[in-house]
Amino acid sequence: MPLSDSFFGHKFGITEHDLESYLSEALGAGGDYADLYFEYLATSSLSIDESIVKSAVQGVSLGVGVRVISGERTGYAYSDDLSPEKIRKAARVAACIASGPSKVDKTGFEEVRRRDLYPVVTAPNEASLAERVELVKRADRAARAADPRVFQVQASYLDSLRQVLVATSDGVLSTDRQPLARLGVAVLARVGNGVPQRGYSGGGGRVALDFFEMEKTPEHFAREAVRQAIVQLDAAPAPAGEMTVVLGPGWPGVLLHEAVGHGLEADFNRKKVSAFSDRIGQQVASPLCTVVDDGTIRNRRGSLNVDDEGAPTQENVLIEKGVLRGYLYDKLSSRLLGSRTTGSGRRESYQHIPMPRMTNTFMLAGDSDPEEIIRSTPRGLYCANFGGGQVDITSGNFVFSASESYLIEDGHITRAVRGAMLTGNGPEALKHVSMVGHDLKLDEGIGICGKEGQSVPVGVGIPTIKIERMTVGGTT
Amino acid sequence: MIDQELAAQTVRLALDRGATDAECTLAEGEEFSAQVRMRELEKLKDAGSRRVGLRVLIGKQVGSAHTSDLSSAGIRQMVESALALAAISTDDPHADLPDSSELGSIAGDLRLYSDDIHKFDTAARIQAAIQTEEAALSWDPRITNSEGASFSAYSGGRVFANSRGFAGSYRMSSCSLSATPVARQGDSMERDYWYSLARSYSKLESPADVGRRAAERTVRRLGARKVPTQKAPVIFDPVTARSLIGNIFEAVEGDSIYRKASFLEGKLGERVASENVTVIDDGCLPGLFGTSPFDDEGVPSRRTVVIDRGVLRSYLLNSYTARKLGMRTTGNAARGVTGNAGVGHGNFFLEKGQRPPEEMIRGIHRGLYVTELIGHGVNIVTGDYSRGAAGLWIENGEFAYPVSEITIAATLQQMLMDVEAAGSDLEFRGSVASPTLLIREMTISGQ
Numbered sequence: 014m015p016l017s018d019s020f021f022g023h024k025f026g027i028t029e030h031d032l033e034s035y036l037s038e039a040l041g042a043g044g045d046y047a048d049l050y051f052e053y054l055a056t057s058s059l060s061i062d063e064s065i066v067k068s069a070v071q072g073v074s075l076g077v078g079v080r081v082i083s084g085e086r087t088g089y090a091y092s093d094d095l096s097p098e099k100i101r102k103a104a105r106v107a108a109c110i111a112s113g114p115s116k117v118d119k120t121g122f123e124e125v126r127r128r129d130l131y132p133v134v135t136a137p138n139e140a141s142l143a144e145r146v147e148l149v150k151r152a153d154r155a156a157r158a159a160d161p162r163v164f165q166v167q168a169s170y171l172d173s174l175r176q177v178l179v180a181t182s183d184g185v186l187s188t189d190r191q192p193l194a195r196l197g198v199a200v201l202a203r204v205g206n207g208v209p210q211r212g213y214s215g216g217g218g219r220v221a222l223d224f225f226e227m228e229k230t231p232e233h234f235a236r237e238a239v240r241q242a243i244v245q246l247d248a249a250p251a252p253a254g255e256m257t258v259v260l261g262p263g264w265p266g267v268l269l270h271e272a273v274g275h276g277l278e279a280d281f282n283r284k285k286v287s288a289f290s291d292r293i294g295q296q297v298a299s300p301l302c303t304v305v306d307d308g309t310i311r312n313r314r315g316s317l318n319v320d321d322e323g324a325p326t327q328e329n330v331l332i333e334k335g336v337l338r339g340y341l342y343d344k345l346s347s348r349l350l351g352s353r354t355t356g357s358g359r360r361e362s363y364q365h366i367p368m369p370r371m372t373n374t375f376m377l378a379g380d381s382d383p384e385e386i387i388r389s390t391p392r393g394l395y396c397a398n399f400g401g402g403q404v405d406i407t408s409g410n411f412v413f414s415a416s417e418s419y420l421i422e423d424g425h426i427t428r429a430v431r432g433a434m435l436t437g438n439g440p441e442a443l444k445h446v447s448m449v450g451h452d453l454k455l456d457e458g459i460g461i462c463g464k465e466g467q468s469v470p471v472g473v474g475i476p477t478i479k480i481e482r483m484t485v486g487g488t489t
Numbered sequence: 490m491i492d493q494e495l496a497a498q499t500v501r502l503a504l505d506r507g508a509t510d511a512e513c514t515l516a517e518g519e520e521f522s523a524q525v526r527m528r529e530l531e532k533l534k535d536a537g538s539r540r541v542g543l544r545v546l547i548g549k550q551v552g553s554a555h556t557s558d559l560s561s562a563g564i565r566q567m568v569e570s571a572l573a574l575a576a577i578s579t580d581d582p583h584a585d586l587p588d589s590s591e592l593g594s595i596a597g598d599l600r601l602y603s604d605d606i607h608k609f610d611t612a613a614r615i616q617a618a619i620q621t622e623e624a625a626l627s628w629d630p631r632i633t634n635s636e637g638a639s640f641s642a643y644s645g646g647r648v649f650a651n652s653r654g655f656a657g658s659y660r661m662s663s664c665s666l667s668a669t670p671v672a673r674q675g676d677s678m679e680r681d682y683w684y685s686l687a688r689s690y691s692k693l694e695s696p697a698d699v700g701r702r703a704a705e706r707t708v709r710r711l712g713a714r715k716v717p718t719q720k721a722p723v724i725f726d727p728v729t730a731r732s733l734i735g736n737i738f739e740a741v742e743g744d745s746i747y748r749k750a751s752f753l754e755g756k757l758g759e760r761v762a763s764e765n766v767t768v769i770d771d772g773c774l775p776g777l778f779g780t781s782p783f784d785d786e787g788v789p790s791r792r793t794v795v796i797d798r799g800v801l802r803s804y805l806l807n808s809y810t811a812r813k814l815g816m817r818t819t820g821n822a823a824r825g826v827t828g829n830a831g832v833g834h835g836n837f838f839l840e841k842g843q844r845p846p847e848e849m850i851r852g853i854h855r856g857l858y859v860t861e862l863i864g865h866g867v868n869i870v871t872g873d874y875s876r877g878a879a880g881l882w883i884e885n886g887e888f889a890y891p892v893s894e895i896t897i898a899a900t901l902q903q904m905l906m907d908v909e910a911a912g913s914d915l916e917f918r919g920s921v922a923s924p925t926l927l928i929r930e931m932t933i934s935g936q
Contacts (some may be wrong), residue, residue: 034501065581067829068553071553073553085531086530090534090535091536133936201748209750309870403865408710414865414875436894439634484715484934488900
């Protein structure tokens with residue numbers, strides 16, 4: 014597609030000539046590389062609380078970020094005004110990082126080969142408000158109807174449509190249109206005047222609005238949120254100490270995100286501050302484990318046609334049969350480490366400097382029957398769902414909290430427990446994986462990953478797996 | 490520069506286009522940061538942005554919009570968008586603005602803005618970051634690496650106007666220095682950090698002090714081990730105690746109270762903590778980070794005693810949650826630039842006690858001194874508390890060895906009742922603060 018037909022060409026009259034001249038300005042004081050990231054972001058959020066649509070918000074954000082790299086140095090500036098004077102000013106500020114003659118020979122742009130992982134004709138953000146508000150109303154009705162013990166329901170719907178244009182001094186020109194939508198339902202349930210328990214469920218992706226009609230309906234999320242809250246009503250306090258842990262399929266893949274994913278981001282490894290630094294080729298997990306990060310899965314929340322540096326995303330094998338194979342690279346770390354970008358350069362917005370990030374991170378399916386995994390466990394904890402997690406990438410220690418878990422006794426799932434927290438060490442935890450199920454499942458599309466103050470949407474997934482020992486932080 | 494007139498004009502435009510009430514917020518800011526690593530400049534960022542937001546009421550229906558396009562076309566589009574959203578929302582009997590008698594601003598210089606953050610040029614700012622990192626790197630031979638050090642500065646302003654006659658604005662500044670060294674000893678690699686944050690450059694701690702504290706905090710983590718699963722006393726250092734105080738805020742803010750989503754709901758006037766616990770919210774303390782002349786609905790900031798020697802005295806409310814609960818706003822409305830206001834805090838802190846932290850540690854036979862908490866295992870609805878922790882093990886009143894890869898668990902209800910002492914070391918490094926806290930007993934999960 015010629016630039017003149019693209020969003021920024023059409024709406025703001027930006028030409029290749031303009032882009033070249035801004036990049037020249039950015040490299041005016043020297044430097045190895047410069048890029049421009051134009052972003053137009055339209056967002057909506059609708060929420061219902063006490064069966065009242067109390068909040069409805071729309072917003073528009075527009076700007077351009079200019080980056081100059083000189084050796085290991087990065088200069089960055091941005092403008093929320095796309096006038097040529099303001100963009101040039103930002104370029105000159107970013108240029109302050111460099112000194113000396115530029116090492117870049119400009120030879121024009123080559124447009125990145127286009128593909129469409131989210132062929133959404135009408136983005137949710139472009140659908141009628143009435144249609145979208147109906148989603149939260151339906152979720153509210155379904156959750157209230159599902160169980161009389163439910164006494165509070167909040168449902169929220171969020172969507173965004175991001176238009177991006179990336180132009181780089183090494184000749185990349187790429188544009189993308191990135192729709193994203195998410196519906197979530199939170200409920201509180203209690204018996205009489207007893208202690209309330211909460212339940213949450215949500216999902217979405219880079220999808221059209223009919224996803225919430227054809228695939229995952231408001232009623233689906235509402236019933237799931239209610240089910241989780243009701244399970245908690247009868248839950249006992251979680252046990253404390255080391256034990257066998259079985260993770261259910263889907264969202265518990267957040268374990269991989271925390272335990273290995275962050276530690277494999279190349280910026281940490283370039284600086285040798287990760288527990289995984291210098292360990293390529295080493296056994297860091299049981300031979301049953303193969304972990305990939307794949308930004309190319311259609312319509313997934315973590316997927317991107319191109320990353321935020323204009324590089325196509327790809328499938329990256331992180332751990333193959335337990336052996337550490339590779340890191341996730343952005344352009345800066347790949348230049349400095351003599352590797353290639355893995356399409357992992359992401360940023361929250363035009364106001365942020367890109368860095369290596371995950372997309373959709375999951376473990377490939379194994380051979381075991383999930384029921385057999387539970388039957389083979391004399392005593393342990395079964396985690397069906399998680400809240401969030403966090404990792405210290407330097408020591409490798411991570412935690413994540415189970416939002417739905419059960420005791421396993423004599424090979425059977427017995428009673429629900431609440432408040433379980435799992436903790437372990439990244440390069441060690443997966444060495445104790447003794448069984449991997451054939452039931453790989455990806456999460457429903459609610460993940461948000463935070464790193465150095467920047468949030469980006471991600472996906473996770475995992476089959477049922479058994480970890481022979483892990484520390485569970487409960488109270489009993 | 491801050492434009493009060495633009496906010497007032499936007500409110501008038503919304504009323505002209507059919508809103509019965511409107512409130513407009515304008516925010517602008519300029520950020521600078523210099524990040525160095527291993528004695529070299531690594532990142533330099535320098536930029537500014539502005540944003541305007543509008544919330545309108547049509548009767549009892551509410552809509553909100555925001556934009557970074559401050560042109561008249563951009564503002565018109567935002568106004569139309571907010572009105573269209575109000576039309577699809579549902580009547581909310583409690584939707585309103587604060588009563589005009591509640592609006593206002595506190596007088597006097599709150600020392601939120603200082604010109605001196607602009608006093609130094611880029612080279613001097615980079616130098617400050619380099620000195621901070623150098624202080625950490627040279628502190629101990631085991632500090633072999635670094636995730637860097639940074640200097641950052643921010644200045645900005647906020648304007649608020651509504652259709653009940655309020656218009657106000659204020660400017661803010663801040664600057665900070667931080668360092669994140671990495672230490673190694675055998676197979677053990679650890680990182681930690683330290684920082685100083687102030688509204689004025691003159692109040693910032695020196696690069697040498699920040700770097701040294703960061704180094705000390707990092708080196709003392711080396712060689713950490715797990716401890717056996719057990720129940721034992723736990724001392725929270727001021728950094729981790731702060732996060733615990735943050736949990737108390739979540740449990741007393743109006744939204745979770747009216748939704749009955751807090752373990753402190755319905756407990757006003759009751760004993761909820763030991764008598765060592767007095768928690769205050771004060772938005773009026775000059776020069777601090779939780780201070781402002783008025784909240785994000787135009788209600789003056791104030792001091793509220795939340796817990797008085799263990800007894801719950803007040804929730805923290807904006808005008809909406811106050812109407813829901815049949816109470817008065819406490820001047821705690823908070824939002825970005827748009828949407829219904831949520832509830833925020835001013836300077837939210839636990840009052841200091843008598844005992845120096847060293848003495849609290851000396852009084853422990855066997856227990857845990859927590860310096861880091863990770864993860865999200867706090868349930869405000871039930872009070873269940875379980876978090877990943879790292880720190881130092883105490884034997885016979887002295888630090889014996891570092892510990893990590895453990896969790897600590899209890900319920901917030903029990904932890905509050907079990908606060909045996911608050912230290913004498915209260916410091917504000919942000920808008921939430923606590924002295925060192927000693928909790929009688931928690932479950933520690935390890936081996």
